[in-house]
Amino acid sequence: DDQPYLAPMSLRVKYRNTTEFSLYRYLIPQLCNYQGKAIYIDSDTICFTDIGELLDTPLNGCDFLAKRAYSSEAKDLWGLSVMLIDCQKCNFDLETYYDEIEQGLYSYPDLARMSPAFLAHHNYQIGELDPLWNVFDYYDKDTNLIHYTNLYTQPWKYTNHPYGDLWFQYFNEARDCGYITQTDIDLSLVRSYVRRDLLEGNFSTMAREIASLKRAIKSVKKTSWF
Incomplete structure (x- = not known):
């Protein structure tokens, strides 16, 4: 090199x-x-x-x-x-x-x-x-490149980005093949480059619980006789 x-x-x-x-x-x-x-x-x-x-x-x-x-x-x-x-x-x-x-x-x-x-x-x-x-914070089948340009919604810093799952798909692939190591992640955490619940994915634990609760309520409404 x-x-x-x-x-x-x-x-x-x-x-x-x-x-x-x-x-x-x-x-x-x-x-x-x-x-x-x-x-x-x-x-x-x-x-x-x-x-x-x-x-x-x-x-x-x-x-x-x-x-x-x-x-x-x-x-x-x-x-x-x-x-x-x-x-x-x-x-x-x-x-x-x-x-x-x-x-x-x-x-x-x-x-x-x-x-x-x-x-x-x-x-x-x-x-x-x-x-x-150079598609800003959006993705469809024609997109050549997605740019997570909004500094206040980037999925490695904030949860619930509409195309955050896409970023985490490639993040996890990079981890699986050893391109990104745990040392890299730890150093990024120390430097505050990424959020502390990064490994939970695009949705935080609370967001998952809220989504699960919404699904449960929706299911109850569908089966309710009232």
Whole structure:
């Protein structure tokens, strides 16, 4: 295996973001020596389709592809949680971005979503990614990738996500094959990355009891003569 690579990122940049990994996507072209194509995918996702198909998606002259994900006051905002990048064209200069944020030219959310305020200073040509490669908190048979993007409903942190059983299916498969160990889980608990009743699955004990009670009441109502 290759030795760990020291990320070319200052501390002021590393720790001023939503999650600790948020800004690492911008280092990809540099790590690829500004050559070829590269894929970035957030870690809070499950991919159901061969990402080779994503890599083969034509860039059509764009600097990168991303999901046209948000709309705010008729402004185009982009979901950068899945990106297909032309490494030769993209030089994401984080130090300059943070200088400009401190100067008040735009905000961190503008950078995170490549808003018009940010693009007015950095005119990246962004192409629209097939939205099935970045589906927010939803799944059906056509979904290529589900992104558990809401930080307040992610199934490893909170119970009762409508598609949490899907996450736990793959979590348990990873445990069964040894990819995730008990040591990994214990460390995640210590760091508060996951909820303490993680091993109970998508539904907490109380939620299961409530669901069982509701089923019992429903059954009684069906058989009642009153």
